[in-house]
Amino acid sequence: xxxxxxxxxxxxxxxxxxxxxxxxxxxxxxxxxxxxxxxxxxxxxxxxxxxxxxxxxxxxxxxxxxxxxxxxxxxxxxxxxxxxxxxxxxxxxxxxxxxxxxxxxxxxxxxxxxxxxxxxxxxxxxxxxxxxxxxxxxxxxxxxxxxxxxxxxxxxxxxxxxxxxxxxxxxxxxxxxxxxxxxxxxxxxxxxxxxxxxxxxxxxxxxxxxxxxxxxxxxxxxxxxxxxxxxxxxxxxxxxxxxxxxxxxxxxxxxxxxxxxxxxxxxxxxxxxxxxxxxxxxxxxxxxxxxxxxxxxxxxxxxxxxxxxxxxxxxxxxxxxxxxxxxxxxxxxxxxxxxxxxxxxxxxxxxxxxxxxxxxxxxxxxxxxxxxxxxxxxxxxxxxxxxxxxxxxxxxxxxxxxxxxxxxxxxxxxxxxxxxxxxxxxxxxxxxxxxxxxxxxxxxxxxxxxxxxxxxxxxxxxxxxxxxxxxxxxxxxxxxxxxxxxxxxxxxxxxxxxxxxxxxxxxxxxxxxxxxxxxxxxxxxxxxxxxxxxxxxxxxxxxxxxxxxxxxxxxxxxxxxxxxxxxxxxxxxxxxxxxxxxxxxxxxxxxxxxxxxxxxxxx
Numbered sequence: 373x374x375x376x377x378x379x380x381x382x383x384x385x386x387x388x389x390x391x392x393x394x395x396x397x398x399x400x401x402x403x404x405x406x407x408x409x410x411x412x413x414x415x416x417x418x419x420x421x422x423x424x425x426x427x428x429x430x431x432x433x434x435x436x437x438x439x440x441x442x443x444x445x446x447x448x449x450x451x452x453x454x455x456x457x458x459x460x461x462x463x464x465x466x467x468x469x470x471x472x473x474x475x476x477x478x479x480x481x482x483x484x485x486x487x488x489x490x491x492x493x494x495x496x497x498x499x500x501x502x503x504x505x506x507x508x509x510x511x512x513x514x515x516x517x518x519x520x521x522x523x524x525x526x527x528x529x530x531x532x533x534x535x536x537x538x539x540x541x542x543x544x545x546x547x548x549x550x551x552x553x554x555x556x557x558x559x560x561x562x563x564x565x566x567x568x569x570x571x572x573x574x575x576x577x578x579x580x581x582x583x584x585x586x587x588x589x590x591x592x593x594x595x596x597x598x599x600x601x602x603x604x605x606x607x608x609x610x611x612x613x614x615x616x617x618x619x620x621x622x623x624x625x626x627x628x629x630x631x632x633x634x635x636x637x638x639x640x641x642x643x644x645x646x647x648x649x650x651x652x653x654x655x656x657x658x659x660x661x662x663x664x665x666x667x668x669x670x671x672x673x674x675x676x677x678x679x680x681x682x683x684x685x686x687x688x689x690x691x692x693x694x695x696x697x698x699x700x701x702x703x704x705x706x707x708x709x710x711x712x713x714x715x716x717x718x719x720x721x722x723x724x725x726x727x728x729x730x731x732x733x734x735x736x737x738x739x740x741x742x743x744x745x746x747x748x749x750x751x752x753x754x755x756x757x758x759x760x761x762x763x764x765x766x767x768x769x770x771x772x773x774x775x776x777x778x779x780x781x782x783x784x785x786x787x788x789x790x791x792x793x794x795x796x797x798x799x800x801x802x803x804x805x806x807x808x809x810x811x812x813x814x815x816x817x818x819x820x821x822x823x824x825x826x827x828x829x830x831x832x833x834x835x836x837x838x839x840x841x842x843x844x845x846x847x848x849x850x851x852x853x854x855x856x857x858x859x860x861x862x863x864x865x866x867x868x869x870x871x872x873x874x875x876x877x878x879x880x881x882x883x884x885x886x887x888x889x890x891x892x893x894x895x896x897x898x899x900x901x902x903x904x905x906x907x908x909x910x911x912x913x914x915x916x917x918x919x920x921x922x923x924x925x926x927x928x929x930x931x932x933x934x935x936x937x938x939x940x941x942x943x944x945x946x947x948x949x950x951x952x953x954x955x956x957x958x959x960x961x962x963x964x965x966x967x968x969x970x971x972x973x974x975x
Contacts, residue, residue, distance in 0.1 A: 377718045378618070380656040382709055388663060389436045389702050390446060395672025396429045396696075397451070404455030405466035407693060409673055412683075414691020420476045423468045424693030426455055427480035432699035434487030435706040442494045449495045456484070457499070460506040471513035476689065478519060481511055482527035482583075485534035489590050490706060496538070508540040515543050522567040523575050525550045526583035533590045554584070562606030563734035570809075571841070572735035572755045573624025573770070577636030578700045581606060585639050595643055603636075604645040609732050610636055612722045612739055614654050615777030616746025618661030623750065623775035625757075625840025628676050628685050628694060630667055631659040634701035641704065641713035649716035652704070657721065659701055674698055678919035684783050685919055688838040723748055727862055729820050736809050738820040738860045745898055745948035749776045751858045751865055753822040754809045757841040762806035763850075764842040765831045771805050771842070773856070774865070776947060779892050779900075780918040782926070786830075788914055789892035789926045792856050792869045794828040794935070795885040802828035802851055805842050810857075819961075819969045820860040828854050852884070852937075859971045861963050863948040866956060868973060873938030884934035885910075891947040894921030903953040904929030905942035940973060 375381055400407045407425030414421050433448040444450075459468040471477045488496045488507070496504070514531040529550040532542040557564040557580060564580040565571050581603055588595045613621045620633035634655035640646040665679035674695035675681040686694070707713055722728055723741035730739040736754015741747070756762075757770040766772070768781045774790035775781065782789050786801040793801035810823030827850055834845025857868040867888060888908065893900035897920070904911065908929040918924040929943055944953045955962040962968045 373717075374715070375656065375718045377653050377720060377724070378656040378660050380660055382705075382714045385656075385659070385702065385705055386436065388659065389432050389705055391672045392668060392674070392699075393429060393433055393436070393446065393448060395668065396425065399425065400455070401466050403458035403464065403466050404451055405459035405464065405468065409692035411676065411692035414686075414694060415688035416474065416476050416691065419469050420474055421691035421693050423459070423477060423480050424691060425696065426459060426468075427483040428693060428696030428699055430487050431483050432696070432702050434490045435699070435702050437494060438490040438706040439708055441708065444494065449491060453495055453499065456507065457503045460503070460510040462506075468510065470510060471517065478514060478517070478524065478527050478531070481514060482530045485511060485531045486586060486590075489534055489537065504538070508535060508538065511535055512541050515541050515546060519550075521553055522571075523579040525553050526579060526587070529587055530583060530590065533587055537590065554580070558602070559734035561609065561733055562602035562604070563609070563732075565734070569757055569759055569841070570735075570755050571757045571770070574620065574626065574629070574633050575624070576606065577610060577639075578629065578632040578697070581636050582639050582700065582703070585643050600643055600645055603640060603643060607636060607640045607646045607651070609730070611650060611654050612728065612730050612741060613748055613750070613777075614657060614721055614723070615748050616721060616723050616743075617777070618657030618659075619777040620658055621748065621750060621775055621777055622780050624769050625687055626697070627678060627769070628690060629697040629700070630662050630674070630678070630695065631701035632698045634658040635703055638701075638703035638707070638713075641711070642707060647716075647719060648713040649719040650721070652713050652716065653718040653721060655701070655704060656718070678780070682919040687840055729814065729818055729860060731812050731814055731820060733812060736812050736822065736824075738812055738822050738858060740820070740860050740862060742863050742948055745778075745863070747776055747778045747863070747898060747948045749774060749860075749863075749865075749947055751820075751822060751860050753812055753824040753858065756805045756807065758805045760806060760808055763829065763848055764803075764805045764844055765829075765833050765848070766803040766805050767840060767842040769840060771803070773858070773867075774891060774945075776891065778898050779894070779947065780920045780924065782892055782916050782918065782924070788889045788928065791887070791889040792854060792867065793887045793889065794851050794854060794871070795887050795930065796830055796849075796851070800830055801887060801889075802830055802854070804828070804854070815969055817967050817969055818861070819963070819967070821857065821971060823855070823857040823974070825853060825855045828852055855974065857971065857973055859961060859969065861967070862965065863946055863950040864954055864963065865945045866942060866954055866961050866971070867945060868940050868942050868959070868971070870940045871935050871937045885931045886935035886941055887928055887930040888941075888943040888945070890927040890945050892916070892918060892924045892926045893947060894918065895923040895925055897921065898948045899946060899950065900925055900927055901946040901950075901953075902927040902929050903944040903946075905956050907931055907936075907939070907941050908943055
């Protein structure tokens with residue numbers, strides 16, 4: 373059997389793509405230039421929403437036809453050619469917003485350019501000269517334009533590279549400057565930060581690793597060996613971040629793109645790095661995870677949400693067409709049926725072969741996977757989508773102390789889940805963004821240790837565009853410093869926390885209780901538990917709604933009164949299959965498997 377773990381073959385992938393593409397036609401304008409999926413408009417308005425609907429499904433259509441060497445039983449290229457002609461025609465009632473009219477058109481232009489490149493013999497080369505001229509005119513404002521210094525730099529590079537290939541206007545200095553900027557995003561072990569901040573998320577895979585490969589193909593260049601080495605190293609971490617049920621790590625913005633998380637595994641296959649059977653296992657597991665849980669829905673539509681609809685997952689720029697960036701996860705269809713990634717036998721994911729622990733240095737993550745429950749957990753001491761010392765409230769998808777493949781962070785309110793917080797006089801929990809990241813490492817026993825330290829503060833997210841990061845709203849109040857050390861082994865984390873003593877540590881706010889928040893596990897899902905050590909005598913369970921369950925349980929424990937400065941408080945946190953908790957005696961831990969560790973704590 374070629375797919376012993378997922379059962380998915382190339383035929384399953386093709387059927388999914390065809391279902392998505394045929395369902396999209398029901399929401400298209402008469403000339404097919406605009407695809408307006410049902411739902412309230414996004415923050416950029418219905419014109420942008422409809423452009424997204426076209427450009428992002430166009431990605432899926434391009435991958436589908438490119439991998440079949442132009443065979444097109446659904447008539448995809450003809451259908452999208454009509455829409456393309458209307459979208460770039462300035463006199464058409466269905467014309468698209470131009471790149472110099474709305475910045476989001478710069479994003480969608482890159483998808484249009486990429487597919488025109490991939491399907492050149494079957495689409496671009498057959499377009500009437502006037503349509504080709506209008507396509508060039510629509511893409512041309514990319515030249516010399518300002519793009520945000522994040523993953524967007526690749527949209528300009530890809531767009532101008534296509535223009536160069538068809539004799540259109542382009543600026544070599546734009547491309548070279550963009551490539552130079554992209555290199556500044558490089559971090560340890562093949563990872564990228566999405567800009568100058570500590571922004572580590574799925575954009576690593578579905579943007580910052582994907583576009584360099586596709587751009588080099590467009591430019592007719594062999595991929596840079598240094599890039600290939602970085603991609604291979606990143607994929608070694610990435611396969612460890614997929615749960616046995618196929619769930620990607622639930623962390624970072626734009627999660628409504630869902631199985632776009634499969635894109636880096638296909639990029640590896642396309643570039644010839646990594647094990648084909650393992651890469652397909654990861655990609656097929658991810659797409660099957662969503663396909664079996666309501667995405668797409670019964671009408672074949674990808675809604676704003678995770679499994680089913682959940683509007684609260686969206687950033688303010690997200691509209692009904694936005695989820696179709698999931699099409700990036702269909703990149704594998706651009707590879708023919710005889711490619712090794714389709715003919716190799718699936719290999720198990722790391723979490724399916726046994727328990728593992730892993731240090732991921734760039735984002736400051738301690739990673740633990742357990743075979744018994746198939747869950748991958750990340751304890752986070754390096755990512756907050758901000759810079760060290762920033763005075764901001766927390767972005768829930770970045771600044772929590774833990775993320776996993778089986779839990780979803782609470783998206784509103786003050787930090788409770790996966791937190792160490794100081795509670796003020798009103799019981800409000802403090803935030804940690806701007807923390808100082810300590811080292812992350814493995815002890816000789818295999819137990820992982822990491823730390824971070826921050827100035828606790830209280831405040832709210834402010835108004836304005838929500839791009840997944842934090843922004844201040846109103847007054848921020850500073851409190852004491854908080855220091856946390858994590859020790860991770862199997863399904864357990866032992867968390868040490870203190871409010872350092874001395875004048876430089878700051879003064880505890882009235883109330884000043886120290887609270888340890890546990891994993892936000894869906895009711896009926898994996899076990900979540902917090903076992904408090906001495907001094908953590910208050911306990912409770914909060915219940916909130918998340919995209920995984922209407923009832924998500926967050927256990928917590930806290931000091932009954934103000935925390936004693938300088939004292940280390942300790943709690944053990946469980947997610948998944950675990951019996952007896954670790955035995956904690958000061959900084960010495962005896963784990964359920966019998967291993968004893970002495971955890972180095974700062975003096």
